[in-house]
Amino acid sequence: MKTLTVIFLAGAIIVGGIAVFLSSQKSAGHGELNIYNWSDYIAEETISSFEAETGITVTYDVYDSNEVLEAKMNAGSSGYDIVVPTSDFLARGREAGAYQDITPDLLTNLGNMDTSLQAQANSIMGSDKAGLIYMWGTTGIAYNEKMIAERLGDEAPTDSYALIFDPYYAEKLSDCGVVVLDAPTEVLPVMLSFMGREPTSEVARDLEAATKALNKIRPYLRYVHSSQSITDIANGDICAALMWSGDALQAADRADEAENGHVINYVVPKEGSNLWFDMMALPADAQNVENAHLFMDYMMRPDVAAANTNYIWYANANAAATPLVDSEILEHPGIYPSEEARQNMYVLPAYSAETDRLVNRLWASFLTGN
């Protein structure tokens, strides 16, 4: 029995020693930072440069839908210090108590931000401490130049939602593939703006009318999906799709690189578009709040913000970074719409729980076709 005790003791000492050593190793740096961001949404060097500069160990995870992030935030103790929800999701999350305020005093580069864009985002949040705009964009139409010209010729309304939402055109394009996003809270407002109604309306009659109009083009849709269209339109499997700006431009870039003869254009239709902001925000139970502020401050540096935009093709809201952004991106009206075009855009509201349920039911009926 004596030998056994000795072995047990020795084991305990070794295990304990390793544990102490490991934990001291961790705190030898300058702490940790856990980031949860959209997939393919940051330049390759951004995180490693931050780590090299500060000595902070970053754990970087990704998600691909606001819904997944929201479910994680709502369940509590996510373990993340910075997350990047879209404005309407952040507004709802703040209402639920899932987020904490940022501390502007800890941010030295706040002056670099585009004040009008940040103010617009702040007004939806009802607070100037909700978070900082990381990237922003629009929802519009991506189309295959040649395939559309072959089927519609000169009459193709490539500056309007009619290309997809008017059954007359949708029918003619059905053989080459028309797709809409599987995102009811974005598609219904866009349809409302096409119908000339208030896009942010929560009135049941409006939403039902928009669904009815969508049902008319349903027979001509190839499918309804939010990410599949990137690959498919780049390969020429589909020819017109309602898409997010950055995704559409990624697809255009892929088609260009593949040299498969497909030219993909992205337009913000004349009826207007929803303007969305992806915001860097702090979960209520963030553990490394100070490091999170260091990171946000780093992300607001002009060179860092510009490098991210040049890599992911989404617009940042950093006025000081503008001279450093590639001219090809800066001059693209789909990425950086003109001040005039922005007048025509609206920001999505966070629907009430009742409207959420109604929209979800209408969407299910649209998908199943009854």
Next chain:
Amino acid sequence: MMRWGRQQLVRLYQQATAPKIGLFWVAIIPLAWLTLFFAVPLLEILGVSLGSSRRGVPPFIPAWGLSDEGLFFAPNSDSYALLLRHSSDYFIPLYNSTRLAFGSMLICLVLAFPISLWAARASGAVRLSLLVLVLLPFWTSSLLRVYAVMGLLNPTGYINQFLLFLGLRETPLDLMRMDISVYFGIVICYLPLMVLPLYAVLVRIDESLYEAATDLGATRSTTFLTITLPMARPGIVAGCLLVFIPAMGEFMIPELLGGPEQLMMGKVLWAEFFRSRDWPVASALAVLLLLVLSIPILWLRHAERRMRET
């Protein structure tokens, strides 16, 4: 040290095999497992389904639990009432789920039977390679296998490239986002679940039974119908349940390979949870689905028992 270990093991073994006490120890592990990973989560889902939705963390108030003021118990059936009121919204997805899961199950059965029979009656090396061939894809992620199916069926995929190359078609065949692509995906992912239980029963059939049947003049089809099929019945039942039940709730395969016509219950549950953000309604739907799914299981068990008695 060694001697101590052996003595302990012998004593443990004696205790375990002694009547009564032994049974208790043997049963406690699966019992604890079932309590921890089946009963507790199920009770929790039931608790959420009878609770109410709110905007907060977590986004619901459960029907029972501990609060600052102590234990509380306040279940309500609002979520079930809401589901009942909108029940017509769920018929089509439920029908789609049943149709696609049942169809895939039948395809799996038809494909798996000859494979299992061949493996069961083959000799060592052939048997091993057959089983490995069935199992090998099972070891890679099912997500990758579904993407492989997409690479086959896409308008620019291998099947269409081949058809266009042969000149059999002028335009690509539409294979994606249809029933056929969902069947394809489910069968590829679930086939081993049908093959293994079938193989397990078929391999135990005594060769001499077949010889006796042949000696007594039975044709091949008579042998199959009167010996192989009845003796394979437990395997058929097990395989069908293993394929049908998870396929009913399948989310990933119809999401990637199906279109609107293939909207299944898994996606509806997802939408209630992630889009309506109504965890109580989503839980109520899960509970109802569980009840609906227990019906075929109970019926099959009942039918099995009656067949065995006669």
